[in-house]
Amino acid sequence: MRIKEHPILKFEHGKKVKFYYNGTELEGYEGETIAAALHAAGIRTMRESIHLHRPRGLFCNIGNCSSCLMVVDGMPNVRVCVEKLREGMRVETQRGKGELK
Numbered sequence: 855m856r857i858k859e860h861p862i863l864k865f866e867h868g869k870k871v872k873f874y875y876n877g878t879e880l881e882g883y884e885g886e887t888i889a890a891a892l893h894a895a896g897i898r899t900m901r902e903s904i905h906l907h908r909p910r911g912l913f914c915n916i917g918n919c920s921s922c923l924m925v926v927d928g929m930p931n932v933r934v935c936v937e938k939l940r941e942g943m944r945v946e947t948q949r950g951k952g953e954l955k
């Protein structure tokens with residue numbers, strides 16, 4: 855879900871780009887955060903907690919809490935709430951502490 859109109863705010867976004875979430879092709883806008891694109895696609899789980907494997911998603915949304923860590927282009931522990939979306943990115947749910955691929 856995206857907010858497209860607002861009575862006092864104006865939303866501008868970059869060109870549409872494709873990226874991959876756990877192998878599924880999705881679309882977002884260049885320049886928005888990965889988390890915003892995933893949220894717009896209805897995806898709320900970003901990682902699993904280390905010990906109990908519980909789902910974790912957005913919490914602070916400003917890069918402070920580490921609740922949104924994901925594997926991006928093979929690099930674990932990327933805070934997707936502050937990482938900008940680019941064409942062709944491969945984003946995966948992080949399990950545990952994450953491992954370099």
Ligand code: FES
Nearest residue numbers: 913915919920935
């Ligand atoms: S939601 Fe807190 S660091 Fe991303």
